[in-house]
Amino acid sequence: MNDLSWLERKIDYSRRYSSTELMQLCHDISYDNVLNGGGPFGAIVTNGNGQIISVGVNRVIPNHDSTCHAEVMAIREAERKLQTHNLSAVSAILYTSCCPCYMCFGAVWWSGIKHICYDLTKQEAQKLGFQEGPTNSETWKLARQIKGIILEQIRCDIAISWRAFEKFKEIGLLY
Numbered sequence: 132m133n134d135l136s137w138l139e140r141k142i143d144y145s146r147r148y149s150s151t152e153l154m155q156l157c158h159d160i161s162y163d164n165v166l167n168g169g170g171p172f173g174a175i176v177t178n179g180n181g182q183i184i185s186v187g188v189n190r191v192i193p194n195h196d197s198t199c200h201a202e203v204m205a206i207r208e209a210e211r212k213l214q215t216h217n218l219s220a221v222s223a224i225l226y227t228s229c230c231p232c233y234m235c236f237g238a239v240w241w242s243g244i245k246h247i248c249y250d251l252t253k254q255e256a257q258k259l260g261f262q263e264g265p266t267n268s269e270t271w272k273l274a275r276q277i278k279g280i281i282l283e284q285i286r287c288d289i290a291i292s293w294r295a296f297e298k299f300k301e302i303g304l305l306y
């Protein structure tokens with residue numbers, strides 16, 4: 132259940148992806164992660180050229196670890212691969228299926244990532260029962276002012292965006 136080789140097989144690290152492709156891929160890995168016992172969230176860190184550095188999926192339940200959100204997993208892996216604790220040097224962009232929660236907001240803050248692209252909103256995740264914490268338009272405004280972090284929404288087709296959530300409703304556990 133905890134083998135993530137299925138995730139690595141979905142990624143081509145040598146090619147450039149468009150931002151739409153990257154967001155669709157976030158949803159695609161979210162869906163497969165639900166099938167593999169995880170939560171319906173996926174994230175990707177790219178460099179400024181649209182090449183993937185790392186991917187992450189939500190493994191809170193299988194790992195018995197509340198910090199295993201997709202964004203945290205992807206950021207940890209990117210820093211490990213590049214042997215740095217600061218991703219600003221590669222102009223890293225974080226793509227994530229859902230707007231980062233309070234914890235992931237903090238992880239981005241300290242990672243050096245300056246650009247986040249997300250699809251689903253905090254309200255949409257909360258509708259399904261997930262707790263997202265006290266981020267709001269003010270905290271994101273501060274992130275922009277103090278750290279230069281840009282938050283951008285990229286909307287996918289609703290059938291793509293909601294596929295992992297729908298599957299999770301069928302078979303998953305809330306936490």
Ligand SMILES: [Zn+2]
Pocket residue numbers: 200201202231232233234235236
């Ligand atoms: Zn999170």
